[in-house]
Amino acid sequence: MAYHLGIVSGKGGVGKTSITASIACLLAEEGLPVIAVDTDVDAPNLAILFQAKNNQVQEFHVKTTEKAAFIPEKCVHCKLCIDDAFCHFDALKWDEDNLIPKIDSIVCEGCGACKIFCPESAFEVEPVNSGTINHLKSIYNFDVITGETILGAQTSGKLVTELRKYADEVAKNESKDIMIIDGPPGIGCPVIAMLTGLDYVIVIIEPTTAALHDADRVISVINNFNIPFGIIINKSDMYLEGNKRIKEYLNKNKIELLGEIPLDSEWPYAIAKGIPIIKDHPNGISAQNLKKISKKINVIIKEKEK
Numbered sequence: 001m002a003y004h005l006g007i008v009s010g011k012g013g014v015g016k017t018s019i020t021a022s023i024a025c026l027l028a029e030e031g032l033p034v035i036a037v038d039t040d041v042d043a044p045n046l047a048i049l050f051q052a053k054n055n056q057v058q059e060f061h062v063k064t065t066e067k068a069a070f071i072p073e074k075c076v077h078c079k080l081c082i083d084d085a086f087c088h089f090d091a092l093k094w095d096e097d098n099l100i101p102k103i104d105s106i107v108c109e110g111c112g113a114c115k116i117f118c119p120e121s122a123f124e125v126e127p128v129n130s131g132t133i134n135h136l137k138s139i140y141n142f143d144v145i146t147g148e149t150i151l152g153a154q155t156s157g158k159l160v161t162e163l164r165k166y167a168d169e170v171a172k173n174e175s176k177d178i179m180i181i182d183g184p185p186g187i188g189c190p191v192i193a194m195l196t197g198l199d200y201v202i203v204i205i206e207p208t209t210a211a212l213h214d215a216d217r218v219i220s221v222i223n224n225f226n227i228p229f230g231i232i233i234n235k236s237d238m239y240l241e242g243n244k245r246i247k248e249y250l251n252k253n254k255i256e257l258l259g260e261i262p263l264d265s266e267w268p269y270a271i272a273k274g275i276p277i278i279k280d281h282p283n284g285i286s287a288q289n290l291k292k293i294s295k296k297i298n299v300i301i302k303e304k305e306k
């Protein structure tokens with residue numbers, strides 16, 4: 001089975017995906033059989049950094065959401081569904097021209113109340129397309145698997161689970177032993193689905209009060225799963241007092257610091273171009289620090305393989 005390395009942040013916007021992209025490239029350069037997986041299904045960007053977008057291997061739809069469907073031939077136009085307010089989510093409107101209900105499928109939560117209350121059984125609740133899994137090839141010679149929810153789908157956690165299953169299948173079939181998994185922000189259902197079964201987690205923090213607060217929340221979840229983890233402080237010299245607070249927090253909780261990446265003026269250009277910093281500016285201070293971190297991660301992976 002592949003080694004599953006996850007990268008999370010708690011708070012969005014701290015540089016998680018950019019760091020994930022560079023670490024995946026560095027581990028691949030070190031000769032590890034890498035496969036990259038983007039589980040940030042509500043805002044997937046990892047494939048863009050690998051310039052994998054136009055080189056698609058496979059795309060398929062996943063049905064993890066249920067929505068109401070109207071069966072017009074059963075409707076007797078009694079209007080009870082509107083007058084008695086069957087839908088607490090305001091997803092049912094009345095079509096005055098055709099005297100039938102209209103379902104707003106973006107708002108519909110698939111609760112099934114309309115199906116239960118309609119005396120003519122003119123509603124069904126059915127699985128609908130809720131996202132895609134895209135299997136791509138990066139220009140850096142490894143596979144990238146991403147998930148992407150569609151508008152109105154509420155089940156991104158289930159999509160992450162399907163994505164993880166698909167990625168495991170690909171890793172097994174293609175003998176890819178190292179899976180680098182970019183996680184969603186927050187601590188909700190998609191993060192839980194992403195953390196399940198990981199061997200090690202990297203938590204990205206920037207030296208701001210909000211980032212430390214959110215990282216602390218995601219660390220609680222990681223501890224619940226009993227997964228070993230370490231920290232990278234990104235933009236480490238952005239706010240020295242914040243950096244000091246993070247170090248105090250790490251010392252107090254005996255958490256490993258994998259490394260720090262200072263604010264580097266080359267980052268915004270690399271991000272704007274959509275290129276991992278390690279490729280765009282390989283001799284810069286960020287790339288140097290990322291290389292040191294990557295070597296530590298390589299050691300951690302090898303420890304597990306012993």
Ligand code: SF4
Pocket residue numbers: 074075076077078079080081082100101117118119120121122123
């Ligand atoms: S869908 Fe059902 S409740 Fe609504 S108008 Fe038709 S028959 Fe009446």
Ligand code: SF4
Pocket residue numbers: 067068086087088089090091092103107108109110111112113114115125
């Ligand atoms: S399934 Fe629930 S949310 Fe959707 S239209 Fe019916 S009552 Fe409203």
